[in-house]
Amino acid sequence: MGHIQLKQVSKSFGNIEVIPPIDLDIDDGQFVVFVGPSGCGKSTLLRLIAGLEDVTTGSIVIDGRDATAVQPARRGLAMVFQSYALYPHMSVRKNIAFPLKMARVPQDEQERLVEEAARVLNLTGFLDRRPGQLSGGQRQRVAIGRAIVREPAAFLFDEPLSNLDAALRVGMRLEISELHERLKTTMVYVTHDQVEAMTMADKIVVLRAGVIEQVGTPLELYRNPQNTFVAGFIGSPRMNLVEGPDAARHDAHTVGIRPEHVDVSSGSGMWTGTVGVSEHLGSDTFFHVTVKDLSQPLTVRAGGEVDLHYGDTIHLTPKLNHLHRFDDRGLRIT
Amino acid sequence: MATNASRAAARLMISPAVVLLLGWMLVPLGLTLYFSFLRYNLITPGANPFIGWENYYWFLTDPSFKAAMINTLLLVGGVLLITVIGGTMMALLLDQPMWGQGVIRIMVIAPFFVMPTVSGLVWKNMFMNPVNGIFGHLALGLGMEPLSFFSEIPLLSIIFIVSWQWLPFATLILLTALQSLDQEQLEAAEMDGATWVSRFIHVMLPHLARAITVVILIQTIFLLSIFAEILVTTNGGPGTSTTNLTYLIYVSSLLQFDVGMGSAGGVIAIILANIVAIFLMRMIGKNLDA
Ligand SMILES: Nc1ncnc2c1ncn2[C@@H]1O[C@H](COP(=O)(O)OP(=O)(O)O)[C@@H](O)[C@H]1O
Ligand SMILES: [Mg+2]
Numbered sequence A: 001m002g003h004i005q006l007k008q009v010s011k012s013f014g015n016i017e018v019i020p021p022i023d024l025d026i027d028d029g030q031f032v033v034f035v036g037p038s039g040c041g042k043s044t045l046l047r048l049i050a051g052l053e054d055v056t057t058g059s060i061v062i063d064g065r066d067a068t069a070v071q072p073a074r075r076g077l078a079m080v081f082q083s084y085a086l087y088p089h090m091s092v093r094k095n096i097a098f099p100l101k102m103a104r105v106p107q108d109e110q111e112r113l114v115e116e117a118a119r120v121l122n123l124t125g126f127l128d129r130r131p132g133q134l135s136g137g138q139r140q141r142v143a144i145g146r147a148i149v150r151e152p153a154a155f156l157f158d159e160p161l162s163n164l165d166a167a168l169r170v171g172m173r174l175e176i177s178e179l180h181e182r183l184k185t186t187m188v189y190v191t192h193d194q195v196e197a198m199t200m201a202d203k204i205v206v207l208r209a210g211v212i213e214q215v216g217t218p219l220e221l222y223r224n225p226q227n228t229f230v231a232g233f234i235g236s237p238r239m240n241l242v243e244g245p246d247a248a249r250h251d252a253h254t255v256g257i258r259p260e261h262v263d264v265s266s267g268s269g270m271w272t273g274t275v276g277v278s279e280h281l282g283s284d285t286f287f288h289v290t291v292k293d294l295s296q297p298l299t300v301r302a303g304g305e306v307d308l309h310y311g312d313t314i315h316l317t318p319k320l321n322h323l324h325r326f327d328d329r330g331l332r333i334t
Numbered sequence B: 001m002a003t004n005a006s007r008a009a010a011r012l013m014i015s016p017a018v019v020l021l022l023g024w025m026l027v028p029l030g031l032t033l034y035f036s037f038l039r040y041n042l043i044t045p046g047a048n049p050f051i052g053w054e055n056y057y058w059f060l061t062d063p064s065f066k067a068a069m070i071n072t073l074l075l076v077g078g079v080l081l082i083t084v085i086g087g088t089m090m091a092l093l094l095d096q097p098m099w100g101q102g103v104i105r106i107m108v109i110a111p112f113f114v115m116p117t118v119s120g121l122v123w124k125n126m127f128m129n130p131v132n133g134i135f136g137h138l139a140l141g142l143g144m145e146p147l148s149f150f151s152e153i154p155l156l157s158i159i160f161i162v163s164w165q166w167l168p169f170a171t172l173i174l175l176t177a178l179q180s181l182d183q184e185q186l187e188a189a190e191m192d193g194a195t196w197v198s199r200f201i202h203v204m205l206p207h208l209a210r211a212i213t214v215v216i217l218i219q220t221i222f223l224l225s226i227f228a229e230i231l232v233t234t235n236g237g238p239g240t241s242t243t244n245l246t247y248l249i250y251v252s253s254l255l256q257f258d259v260g261m262g263s264a265g266g267v268i269a270i271i272l273a274n275i276v277a278i279f280l281m282r283m284i285g286k287n288l289d290a
Helices: A042-050 A092-102 A107-120 A136-148 A166-183 A194-200 A218-223 A228-233 B004-036 B054-061 B063-094 B101-113 B116-127 B134-141 B154-179 B183-191 B196-223 B228-233 B245-255 B259-289
Strands: A004-013 A016-026 A031-035 A057-062 A077-080 A154-158 A186-191 A203-208 A211-216 A240-243 A254-257 A262-265 A271-280 A284-291 A298-303 A313-318 A324-326
Touching: A004 A042, A016 A042, A016 A211, A031 A042, A031 A194, A042 A077, A042 A154, A042 A186, A077 A136, A077 B183, A092 A107, A092 A136, A107 A136, A136 A166, A166 A186, A166 A194, A186 A194, A194 A218, A203 A218, A203 A228, A211 A218, A211 A228, A228 A240, A228 A254, A228 A324, A240 A298, A262 A298, A284 A313, B004 B259, B054 B063, B054 B259, B063 B101, B063 B154, B063 B196, B063 B245, B101 B154, B116 B134, B116 B154, B116 B228, B154 B196, B154 B228, B183 B196, B196 B259, B228 B245, B245 B259
Parallel strands: A031 A186, A031 A203, A077 A154, A154 A186
Antiparallel strands: A004 A016, A004 A057, A203 A211, A240 A254, A254 A324, A262 A313, A271 A284, A271 A313, A284 A298
8 A cells, every 4th residue: 555656747837837748657565766966856746646736737646546636644755754743742751652642542542552653663761751852863763653653544745854864874774774764655755866766675766857857777777877967867876977979989978977987097098087075984995086088087096005196197088888979968878 | 251350350340330329319219218117198297206116017007008919910911911912913913924014013012112191191182081082982983882891891991992002012122032933843843733823832832831931020010110100191090990009109208298108108119019029930930040
């Protein structure tokens, strides 16, 4: 239970069309991530699914039932907000129990479900505190707790980790993935962070200005980006995109090569360049190499303990079987 | 930076203001206390002998004192009830997106800027007068007997006038509080299945609690000393039906020229006001520091 379909759904605020008509299918039990730069309409799309915004055209079908005009609470979806949106004057216990109270669940049943959720989320010791007395990560878990007690058909997350520090973010990322493995409930997750998308998703939806650029599994997007936008957005560090004669040599307007698919040698190669800034991560090192004929420096990956320094001259050769070719409209050439 | 040196400097620099304010307060207070123990009537000049608690005794046992206490309570309580409930409803209305929001908000605030005497007179002569007032005309137009507000429901009429004046204040404070409510909380409640009424009770009202406390505290202090509205409309009558404590003190000292009795009433009023203030602080102060 938790199959969501968008059929030609569009959204305009006034006469500004934020989301042009789109179709999307979210299967039961899938972990779907909407990813895209800030302001591209990810939150709006999620709010349309939640029912917090009305669609301008099109319809939303949840589990085979047209839910376009159904109130948010009746859609059987639970949402976790970016600001957590906990009720500040209620204890953690009351916060988690609130949806049950609204659904008139009997008192003892409420208590059982709250205890259960608290146990799953490691909140047992904090049930009588107010949200203001909790850390960011704990608040996040309370917000998730409030969502899971309803046993929704699907969870909606709107950038739930963006207010946490880097270490907590990695931890919560794992917890949410684990929760998904355990509950097997559909999850729709919005983020602007492609690392979150790659690590958590079964299916990634890449959005730009409200338009779906590509839908696919993380590896599909990594291996076969359908256009230059997806190519540049997915993968860290970014894919190198090269235009001009070097691309024309491969019958393309633009060619793309990921930093991890370039051979570095001190002898000879396709491009000759000067090493600029290098980023040492321990396991890997990323070099920014300035090549004479190219307008932008290339990023390349080398082993962790390669002995190269600022100003050194090196030779680069892309691995041809990993070269991505795009035409003048930015679309992939197969 | 609150170092010891800067704190000492701060104390030194605010001391002139504190001394001035203290003098400003202590001199009249001292004089009032002093007069309240004298037989001091302007109609019978001569010696003003010290008579101990006699003024207090007569003031407290005067039947109009009990009436004044009840009227004061009814006046304050009634106005608080109307302005807090009405102000919350007005704030909810004004919080809705609508056309001409800015102008409407300014118009709603307007009564607060009308002087108490003026609004008392306007209501008395233009609205509530049974012959010339608009309410009288309306009643006649509907074929009913015009109501003589100030002789039949005098206290209620005054409560109404004062509420009209203070409603904007309550509305303004509550509207500001309402606008500071995180919209995501309301949306979360909506997702959680809360109806509008549940959202109001469980999310908006707790958020408004602090603002309501502020409204009650500030208004109580001002409402205890309502005077102008009574003076220009009913003169405390008929009988003592609209005499509150402030008005009773005015009657004693300025109509009966009994300075000693008036001062005793003043001291009693100060004590009562402080009791109310302490009581209110205790009761709702918890709300403020949460
Ligand atoms: N209530 C609204 N009224 C008008 N424009 C809005 C509203 N909500 C969002 N927008 C616009 O829609 C676009 C997408 O917003 P949003 O979905 O919040 O982006 P994202 O979550 O991807 O950062 C933005 O350009 C934003 O200005
Ligand atoms: Mg957003």
